[in-house]
Amino acid sequence: MRHLLTGILTSALVLINTLVCMIPLMVFALLKLLIPIAGFKVFCFEAVRSIAATWISLNILIFRYLTPTYWDIRGQQVLNRQESLLVISNHQTWVDIPALMVAIHGKAPFFTFFLKRELIWVPLLGLAWWALEYPFMRRHSKTQLEKNPQLRGQDLDITRKACDRLNGRPVSLVNYLEGTRFTSAKHQQQQSPYQYLLKPKSGGVAFTLNAMNNQLVHYLDITLVYFDEQPPTFWNLLSGKVKRVIIDIQKQPIPKAMMKGDYQQDPVFRANFQAWINQLWQAKDQRITRLRQDFM
Template sequence: MRRLLTGLCVTLLLLLNTLVLIGPLLLIALGKFALPGRAAKAACSRGVMWVAETWAELNKLIFAALLPTEWDIRGGAELRQDTSYLVISNHQSWVDIPALVQAFNRKTPYFKFFLKQQLIWVPFLGLAFWALDYPFMKRHSKALLAKHPELAGQDLEITKRACEKFRDLPVTVVNYLEGTRFTPTKHAEQGSPYRYLLKPKAGGVAFVLAALGEQLDAVLDVTLVYPGTRIPGFWALISGQVPRVVVDIRTHALDPALYQGDYQNDPAFRRQMQDWVTQLWREKDERIARLREELRGEAAPLGEAQRMGE
């Protein structure tokens, strides 16, 4: 009963926060289309970002007041709001997004996620995603791609167009290289060579780097780890069932060689990008193993103490 009440209270407060701020956000967003001149449009974009950051910060306060979750954030001490970053993260759950908010909101420019097209129909949030210029990606089945191979490059074209919009203001672009959330079933179907990760895709990140490379200050390599054997869903978080989330941030300087090539037409550059991504993923898989072992080691004494008290 306590978990149910906690979950309902958090849900209502999150909904109230969204309803209060969605109006100002959409009103300012309309100014980007109605007002003349780049300066006015840029001011509206900054206003939209400020409302979104305020919304995220209020959500953080709601979580802090009602939930027991410890956000164990490691690294990222030198982050700035006046430059652009590329965030590369593993993806396991909807809880990943609140975790990134905890780590980066008002420490870096506001996030730009690449979203599935279906999310534009989510009540309220779909409009907010549109106002924030989030790019919506079209996912096609293997059967459809076999019949229409010309659709294979559609997401890459969307990525390039979206990144052109990101040039006017500092931005934090979030790229999930796995392309989907990790599940044991997907892991087995892929035959992934990694213990805790799906196979990464280099194409999307290559186009982000090509479009924004000179604008980006660094690559933020984020590793998310949850205690226990089960990956928690969003309800588990808002009902108080997630005791701790580890957000490990490694900052990498951006090698100009990673954005000074042609991923589509240069096989040597494509191999270079794929090798870079593969190395990142090997290190991330090892990091997850170490962090999971650390969390198990910390949980063991607690379990022993509980048994002694029974």
């Protein structure tokens, strides 16, 4: 009963916070759409980001005072809100996103996520993500790509346009290299060589680094580990059932050789980039093994 009441109260406050913040956010988003003056559009976009940042801050306070979750934040946390960062994290559950916000919100630039196009239909949040100019990526099956090879370039075009808009703006560019949430079934299907991770996809990161024109100099390697054997659901978090989350943060320089190169056309650069990502992923898998020992 206690968990049910906690979940209802936490959900209600998060919903109220969302509704209250959504109204001014949508006003500025529509003004930005309707008044095509460059300086005014920048002002409206910054207003939207400021409102979204307030929404995140209030949600963090709600979780802090209504739920017992201990956010065990470790590693290097000396961050600069004016320095753009590539954020790389493992992905297991919707709780990953609030964990990320608790760890670096207010310490690093505002987040930008690359989202699946289907998420634009999420009530309220889909509108907010659209207003924040988050790029919505299409996911095509192998069969679709074989029938329509021209579809292969769509995500790259979306990424290029998104990076063009972000150039000159401090941003934390979040990329989940696995491309989907980890499950045992997906892990077995992929025959992943990693114990706790799916195989990483490196092409999108390579293209993003290239398109950002050296604006990204460092990356945050974030590793999330949960107390329970199975990753918690978002309701578990809202209802106070998530006891502890380890959030390990490592700030590292992006190798200069990885910042520029033609991932699609240059096989040497592609092999080197994949080797770098695989090495990073192997180290993360080993880090998860060590961090999980703290729960034993």
